[in-house]
Amino acid sequence: MDLTLWILTVGWIFVLLWVPFIIYTNRKTHPKALFVLFFAEMWERFSYYGMRALLVLYMTKVLFIDMAQSAAEVKSYAIYGSYTAMVYLFPVLGGMVADKYLGFRKTIIWGGFLMVLGHFALGFQAFGDLEGNMPMFFGALGLIIVGNGFFKPNVSSFLGEFYETDDPRKDGAFSIFYMGVNIGSFLAILTCGYVGQNINWHYGFGLAGIGMLIGLLVFWAFAKGFGEKGLEPQEVKDGSVKIFGTKPAVSVIVLSLLAIPICALMLNLNEVMSTLLLVISVFIVGYIIYHALKSDDKVEGQRLLVVVVLFFFHAVFWALFEQAGGSLTIFIEKNVDRSFLGTVLPSSIFQSFNPLFIILLAPLFSFMWLRLNKAKKEPSTPMKFVLGLGLLAFGFAIIVLGAKYFPNNEGLISVVFIALMYLFHTMGELSLSPVGLSMVTKLSPNKIVGFVMGAWFLSISIGNKMAGWIGSLTASESVAEGAHPTETLSVYADTYLTWGVFVVAGATLILLLLVPTLRKWMHGIH
Template sequence: MDLTLWILTIGWVFVLLWVPFIIYTNRKTHPKALFILFFAEMWERFSYYGMRALLVLYMTKVMFIDLAASAAEVKSYAIYGSYTAMVYLFPVIGGLVADRFLGFRKTILWGGLLMMLGHFALGIQGIDGMEGNMPMFFGALGLIIVGNGFFKPNISSFLGKFYETDDPRKDGAFSIFYMGVNIGAFLAMLTCGYVGENINWHYGFGLAGIGMLIGLIVFWAFASVFGDKGYAPKEVVSGQRKIFGAKPSWVIMILSLVAVPICALMLNLSDLMSTLLLIISIGIIGYLIVQALRSDDKAEGQRILVVIVLFFFHAVFWALFEQAGGSITIFTEKNIDRTVLGSELPSSIFQSFNSLYIMLLAPLFSFIWIRLNKAGKEPSTPMKFVLGLVQLAMGYAVIVIGAKYFVDDQGLVSIVFLALMYFFHTTGELSLSPVGLSMVTKLSPGKIVGFVMGAWFLSIAVGNKMAGFIGTLTASDSPAEGASAADTLTAYTQTYLVWGVLVVLGAAVLLLVMVPTLRKWMNGIH
């Protein structure tokens, strides 16, 4: 019996029943645009997470097969960190492009097209003679990076346009939207993970491209529900605003394609990427601070400062959360007992725990926030961030306890501890991530909301680059080639104890002290 195939089938059946239920029970509460954006983002995330489920495993087992295991892991984590950092760095530019030139609709479609081409390029690499082709591999990742920059911040910002600034339904809407993100991720990790590890790596990558194509079709075919929202600014439509004297859309398309090989080159230059990311982060945060301090509206300026402060705690969260696609996947491969009912499950599909929990818990969190709001007891956004960080630390504490006290003679930890870790990481994510997206649309001045959303994704870029560094600690501290699972366990538990538990809890305590000041700076917006 192929247990993985049974899990895959049950997962699809569950989603096909769950999604209609969520739409039906929320149809009178939210605008139709939420559900179209929900579907488009769901399929886009299917493409992204389908590829992410395989990326580190593919690099260590195929691309860098000639290197020693620890060297392959270090190189893979560095590339993974640079890749995911750039995935969340480019939204800064994508948000600006939508605000100033193309509008949300065109920017989202162009980004989705580039991502689809990148996924298909990874799939094509499976043709005889092209396996291991480094320029093509990095070029495909470059397409996904640039495309995601246009797509990711703008679909979130676009959703915010369908709600008033302090609409009590807004956090709930973003929780439902976030569930769409994770339904796509859940299906992707099961489907692409199974196909990639059990049939062919490149079929898995190709399926991710098909998911992106479906997302584009959904967004384009049902655009009528958006009404008059999401079009290019009037100055662009009238021809008053140009770039280098030319139509903005053409110039942006050309510059996008030029950016692809630059991104491909940067993937293999980890140290340079770290330096550039630091410089860009300082520049953008500095710009936002100047905007906040110079604002004629004091309340508006203080609200921007709240976003800036939470930027850093958001980065800490993602630095540890994003170990899921990197070191935790390799930890699962080496140190988790993956045998269930006589079948050994592929390590990539365990990433789907997070998405499954979000599908189940996102409606509950949406309900809880609305009920607490009506009762006047809803935690403020900064306090929700504190809760998110504490729960992230609890997840790592669970896996450390399992690895130290409940490990078998072979150095393998029960799958139960991995499931519990993902559970706490998920509740932490739901306390922080969708709430953060909602917060940006509430606290940002209307004229720069896309740019601020892009800056918010920059905090995820910083976190992902930090994630790559933390991942290398688990590999560089690993014993020599051929070491047993018991020997490799120490490197993981030590890293997770220091960074996942102690550092994260320290950040949570620091933010807790700052909560009263941040609430005051929000000036009445909860």
């Protein structure tokens, strides 16, 4: 058995023991719905991260193999940025559909179904003469983008329905839920990464689809246990609401199918996608600001403004954090010593550090927030964001330190630097991301919580698009084809120093100065 397969086997055994332990120890603290949604989201993330682990590598090594290396990397980063941006852009519409028309349950099921089709379409390219079929490749990504838009925001929003607005268990619940996200990610990176890089790229993509199908079936099987929660609005049940003169469900299906080829086309139109994302972002953020300023309830309006301010810092965080699926994967491929015990580990497997650390640390963070809350010392949400950004910058500082001062004669750095970077990035993520999801459900008016949650994912969309652009800065044309790793190392170090350390540290300082104002605007919601 090679080392990679041994790591994969141990990873699965660990998760099979860890998940029952977490459910058992938290069964009396949280409602059963948390664990159903935890499990469904775990498998949905298995599908997403399984494909994400392979996407840039597949494009650079297979899809654009005829292009020069730097050109292939730039094009791959652009497509990766557009893909992940749209993955987090469509939740704005998915949240609105759930709020106004279908309810959480039906919206989640429809989104999951489209994602299953998308992943299987990628998997089927392993057969016949479909390898490298561009229309099928981009069409499959279009299915996943649209499906994710319906699934992703509504699972998170639905979880908030099972807790009161300022329930002290809420941040802990979202930390546990977030651990489910990362268990799926951990298993996917190990499993799909191994199968994709060692057996067949498309078998790896197909495994991601099987994971999505399991998540969909789990949610569907347990949905009846949610009672009246998550059903469509009463006016939709009564038949008084129509879209284009038809039932909302029919219109949503038709419009979804029309959106798929449009998304596929936009993936290959980088500049158009960037402009469109900017216009949509300005419109949606502007609408939330307008709603906040025009609200008859001043408290409600100021709480929404907190979401808007943190929206921008959230985008900065993800612009650098998401280098993990792009430039950092290629950096590990080129400039990290991956040999261990006679085996050269595949570069995709190193992405598993992040979800592994989350699995181990999420219960600790959940416990820590509850204990600090009881002691009346828990940091406010804006202060947790400051902590998250600071830890992100520190993680990049470790990589820059390793690249500038500790490379070996071949221009490779130790995997220890990668592990430490992921440790600090993970602690930053736990301080910011699940807390942000919880915050949206606390600060948003009930009638638009799905829409605001979708807008919150829009900040991740902007961050992902920025991530693609930042990643392209590491694909320097000044570095010759097949250059020695010492040459590429300096390009990565300079890029990460500028953007990962200096820019993020600057954003951290600005947010720290805004914390007192934001706490005041939250009006007692911690």
